[in-house]
Amino acid sequence: MAVMNYKGGVGKTTITANLGAVAASRGFRVLLIDLDPQTNLTFSFFSVDEWQDRLKDNYTIRQWYDAEVPGRDSSLADLVTTPERVNKVLKNTDGKLDLISSHLGLIDIDLELAARLGGSTTLDGSKRKFLDLHSCLRHALEDSRFSGYDLTLIDCAPNFGLVTKTAIAASEKILVPAKADYLSTLGLDYLAGNCDTLVQQFNAYVDHKRDNGNYRPIEPSILGVVFTMVQIYSQRVTAAQHSYIEQVRLNSQVPVLNSTVRNSSHFGDSGENGVPAMLRAAGKDDVVREFDQLADEVLGALALSPGGSR
Ligand SMILES: Nc1ncnc2c1ncn2[C@@H]1O[C@H](COP(=O)(O)OP(=O)(O)OP(=O)(O)O)[C@@H](O)[C@H]1O
Ligand SMILES: [Mg+2]
Structure with a gap:
């Protein structure tokens, strides 16, 4: 997803970090993939020093995307790492959490890949290039070494570049976190429209006869919008935010999840600990309860159970 x-x-x-961690604490085998050059997901689990010393040169997604067609020269499964601190917290569960790290240099590669889309001189050639590039992550995740994961979560950069599109093509579902404010809610139908356009274009290019079944149509759909950083006043969502949420629920084509995540100081020091806040906070906290509900709703909608892949 x-x-x-x-x-x-x-x-x-x-x-991504907290949902992955909560699912792992429930016994799920979780793979997180950081596709954002900002590298924030990576630094939620590894310190900058750990990343510099152990990951930067040989274990980031940058090197995998950096090929004529990503993955042609290297294997995605070789980039999987197991962050120690969070897995120590998970040691009494059946779950585990692995991560494929990102790299700031991914930003240049994203642009280079997009430029390559225009490189073919024939229509067939450009269609094939389009399909090759967009389906690279999907193909890579079909490697049997990924079959042991119950849940894969891909954290995207805040753009609709080629790398983000490879994540959408690789996913069955898309989860859309959003703030409950005017501009954020305005953009949701636009986002859904762009996802639809990508799916239609990809599937229109898939030609079973010509490609001997090498490419299959993609069917990602939006699981839902989850409103985050919601302001609570007297145990309720503030009136203004409530009205934005209801507007999206009634007028937008994108589904809205019942769960919301409140604004909470627990998320302040995300990067420093190596263990997502929801595994550190006390069980009775309101935001922990909300996150549990979100995990119930998302995992239920995905029809996943821990050990499903085993
Ligand atoms: N529910 C919350 N309550 C309070 N602060 C939050 C909450 N969720 C996230 N934050 C904080 O808001 C900031 C942005 O969150 P985050 O990095 O998860 O957003 P993002 O969408 O991934 O951003 P980007 O688009 O830059 O990748 C971070 O400092 C994070 O700690
Ligand atoms: Mg981010």
């Missing part, structure tokens, strides 16, 4: 929204700072990375 991809976690995406082109709006920045709406809680994508926080949701």
